Amino acid sequence: DADVTQTPRNRITKTGKRIMLECSQTKGHDRMYWYRQDPGLGLRLIYYSFDVKDINKGEISDGYSVSRQAQAKFSLSLESAIPNQTALYFCATSEGSPSTDTQYFGPGTRLTVL
Amino acid sequence: AQTVTQSQPEMSVQEAETVTLSCTYDTSESDYYLFWYKQPPSRQMILVIRQEAYKQQNATENRFSVNFQKAAKSFSLKISDSQLGDAAMYFCAYRGRGAGNQFYFGTGTSLTVIP
Numbered sequence: 680d681a682d683v684t685q686t687p688r689n690r691i692t693k694t695g696k697r698i699m700l701e702c703s704q705t706k707g708h709d710r711m712y713w714y715r716q717d718p719g720l721g722l723r724l725i726y727y728s729f730d731v732k733d734i735n736k737g738e739i740s741d742g743y744s745v746s747r748q749a750q751a752k753f754s755l756s757l758e759s760a761i762p763n764q765t766a767l768y769f770c771a772t773s774e775g776s777p778s779t780d781t782q783y784f785g786p787g788t789r790l791t792v793l
Numbered sequence: 794a795q796t797v798t799q800s801q802p803e804m805s806v807q808e809a810e811t812v813t814l815s816c817t818y819d820t821s822e823s824d825y826y827l828f829w830y831k832q833p834p835s836r837q838m839i840l841v842i843r844q845e846a847y848k849q850q851n852a853t854e855n856r857f858s859v860n861f862q863k864a865a866k867s868f869s870l871k872i873s874d875s876q877l878g879d880a881a882m883y884f885c886a887y888r889g890r891g892a893g894n895q896f897y898f899g900t901g902t903s904l905t906v907i908p
Binding site for chain 1: 799840901
């Protein structure tokens with residue numbers, strides 16, 4: 680089974696709808712991240728969490744919110760989706776130790792907002 | 794914030810040949826980590842190789858190696874004996890050594906392998 684899973688894998692929604700993307704991990708990592716990927720822009724950080732009680736905004740947090748329900752679960756919400764939020768969304772985890780820190784990614788969620 | 798620049802949006806290589814993907818970064822830190830990730834058509838992000846800035850020796854993983862030039866803030870990826878399965882988008886990434894530091898990604902290089 681995959682260490683980092685994301686649901687759904689693909690989603691089409693309409694402008695103004697609320698949508699939640701979910702991420703679960705079995706790696707036992709404290710740190711979790713949400714990124715979006717757009718062609719020509721690479722990956723940009725939306726939110727990150729270093730533990731259940733620690734949530735931080737990333738580079739492009741406007742229009743998004745997150746919830747860290749448990750060490751293993753980190754959800755991303757779009758309260759009122761708009762077309763320019765159409766993108767590929769990745770969840771990632773890391774241990775947090777500087778000496779070993781590497782990010783492990785989920786399979787991605789392709790979101791289309793019409 | 795640190796910036797990571799990949800100046801080659803697209804590259805191509807003949808099968809079995811060698812190709813080098815470029816990456817430069819901007820930082821005022823002296824200790825940090827650099828990464829190359831591969832994203833094949835399946836869109837899964839896969840770690841290719843990792844370099845610690847305080848190590849002068851260039852990292853190597855089988856056919857993948859890096860040329861790390863700290864003074865020039867350059868971190869290129871060399872793929873030797875290219876295979877069809879190497880075709881993918883490649884992202885360079887930077888992370889400072891501090892415990893609270895984030896990852897910063899470049900915009901990616903799309904590599905095509907020609908049979």
